[in-house]
Amino acid sequence: xxxxxxxxxxxxxxxxxxxxxxxxxxxxxxxxxxxxxxxxxxxxxxxxxxxxxxxxxxxxxxxxxxxxxxxxxxxxxxxxxxxxxxxxxxxxxxxxxxxxxxxxxxxxxxxxxxxxxxxxxxxxxxxxxxxxxxxxxxxxxxxxxxxxxxxxxxxxxxxxxxxxxxxxxxxxxxxxxxxxxxxxxxxxxxxxxxxxxxxxxxxxxxxxxxxxxxxxxxxxxxxxxxxxxxxxxxxxxxxxxxxxxxxxxxxxxxxxxxxxxxxxxxxxxxxxxxxxxxxxxxxxxxxxxxxxxxxxxxxxxxxxxxxxxxxxxxxxxxxxxxxxxxxxxxxxxxxxxxxxxxxxxxxxxxxxxxxxxxxxxxxxxxxxxxxxxxxxxxxxxxxxxxxxxxxxxxxxxxxxxxx
Numbered sequence: 001x002x003x004x005x006x007x008x009x010x011x012x013x014x015x016x017x018x019x020x021x022x023x024x025x026x027x028x029x030x031x032x033x034x035x036x037x038x039x040x041x042x043x044x045x046x047x048x049x050x051x052x053x054x055x056x057x058x059x060x061x062x063x064x065x066x067x068x069x070x071x072x073x074x075x076x077x078x079x080x081x082x083x084x085x086x087x088x089x090x091x092x093x094x095x096x097x098x099x100x101x102x103x104x105x106x107x108x109x110x111x112x113x114x115x116x117x118x119x120x121x122x123x124x125x126x127x128x129x130x131x132x133x134x135x136x137x138x139x140x141x142x143x144x145x146x147x148x149x150x151x152x153x154x155x156x157x158x159x160x161x162x163x164x165x166x167x168x169x170x171x172x173x174x175x176x177x178x179x180x181x182x183x184x185x186x187x188x189x190x191x192x193x194x195x196x197x198x199x200x201x202x203x204x205x206x207x208x209x210x211x212x213x214x215x216x217x218x219x220x221x222x223x224x225x226x227x228x229x230x231x232x233x234x235x236x237x238x239x240x241x242x243x244x245x246x247x248x249x250x251x252x253x254x255x256x257x258x259x260x261x262x263x264x265x266x267x268x269x270x271x272x273x274x275x276x277x278x279x280x281x282x283x284x285x286x287x288x289x290x291x292x293x294x295x296x297x298x299x300x301x302x303x304x305x306x307x308x309x310x311x312x313x314x315x316x317x318x319x320x321x322x323x324x325x326x327x328x329x330x331x332x333x334x335x336x337x338x339x340x341x342x343x344x345x346x347x348x349x350x351x352x353x354x355x356x357x358x359x360x361x362x363x364x365x366x367x368x369x370x371x372x373x374x375x376x377x378x379x380x381x382x383x384x385x386x387x388x389x390x391x392x393x394x395x396x397x398x399x400x401x402x403x
Contacts (some may be wrong), residue, residue, distance in 0.1 A: 010044065011077070011080060011081070012080070013046060013049060013073065013079055013081075014031050014034050014083050015085065016034070016049075017061075029290075033257075034107060035048070037110050041117070043083070049070055056092075059092065061096065067099060067100075081103040081104075082104055082105070084107065087261070090138055093106070111257070123185050127182065133171050136171060137171050140167055189273070199240075199247060199249050200279050201249045202249065202250050202278060202281075203274050203281055204252050206284035206295075206299055207285070207289075207292075207295040210295075210319075212255065213237075215316075216250065219369075220250055244377055246384060248380045248384070251278065257298070265305070275303065279383050280312045280313070280314070280383070281314070282376075283313055284318050285316065285318060287323050287346065288322035314357050316359050317360045318363055319362060320360050320361065326340055327340065347360055359375060
């Protein structure tokens with residue numbers, strides 16, 4: 001795998017744009033998420049910079065005036081890293097590094113670094129490595145700026161270019177090798193999935209840090225790593241779960257996020273196959289997040305890209321124990337905002353929309369978990385009896401005995 005430098009309490013500034021398609025509130029929300037990503041990677045965000053513009057500057061992402069402002073802050077506060085909320089082009093990366101003389105990362109590079117840090121199994125490590133090399137390939141020129149003086153004129157023929165071409169060839173060979181390795185691993189994973197038989201499959205999906213691993217541990221009585229960080233788990237974990245004598249397979253998948261790098265989605269194709277082959281999806285949502293509705297849209301859009309087949313889906317709002325709201329004053333005539341809606345308001349809205357496929361729980365406090373188990377039992381049984389019709393009589397007797 002490409003070696004990644006461990007980041008320990010490095011001070012960083014974050015930069016985002018306010019665009020016609022992205023207002024100030026949205027830009028700040030994305031930067032707050034970028035700050036969470038930076039914290040997960042081990043950096044310490046100390047300041048957020050935004051600039052209102054119609055489009056990113058093709059040379060330096062932000063305008064020269066804003067770049068000078070950032071440079072002054074960096075020099076005054078001894079900042080060692082700057083992180084941009086969008087993917088930078090090789091030219092932008094090179095120009096910004098020349099101007100600021102510090103480590104420059106973009107959102108994609110930061111996510112790749114976190115994935116590299118979190119990868120545990122050979123499968124996950126191979127997937128991340130492939131995505132890293134794909135990201136690195138078009139940015140090789142930037143890495144050889146120290147040989148600039150050795151390059152020739154006009155055509156730039158010289159040792160710098162020779163080294164770049166050599167490195168490009170090495171990386172292309174490495175990418176080819178990793179792709180073949182992943183194909184081999186994918187075949188093994190496919191065989192493993194076939195060996196599971198016809199048991200009903202339920203996949204936990206959702207935005208990163210929604211609490212999937214915590215719920216997985218609760219339902220399967222397993223010990224999947226769970227932490228209040230983004231992308232705490234990368235590898236799909238599959239466990240056999242039994243509810244009232246009814247067995248099914250439960251899988252915990254990698255969390256989704258806005259602007260998830262395309263190469264990562266491609267690299268994690270086999271991991272996401274658990275979603276494709278699932279019979280039922282449990283979409284877990286962090287209701288305590290101020291913009292959980294947009295997170296729902298991000299997950300649904302990504303799921304549609306992965307698999308356009310409609311599947312039975314249970315929408316589960318988690319972290320009700322952390323939900324907060326500010327009641328409106330009786331004489332307040334301003335329109336009702338998101339923060340003024342109570343949990344009961346959301347329950348009425350979403351349960352009316354989703355009918356019986358919506359629940360509100362707290363995996364941490366184990367609130368309403370029995371209700372979730374009952375709903376899962378009903379949904380799994382509907383599919384199970386179709387595959388094993390002779391067992392229907394047994395389930396009926398079992399349920400009657402427990403009434």
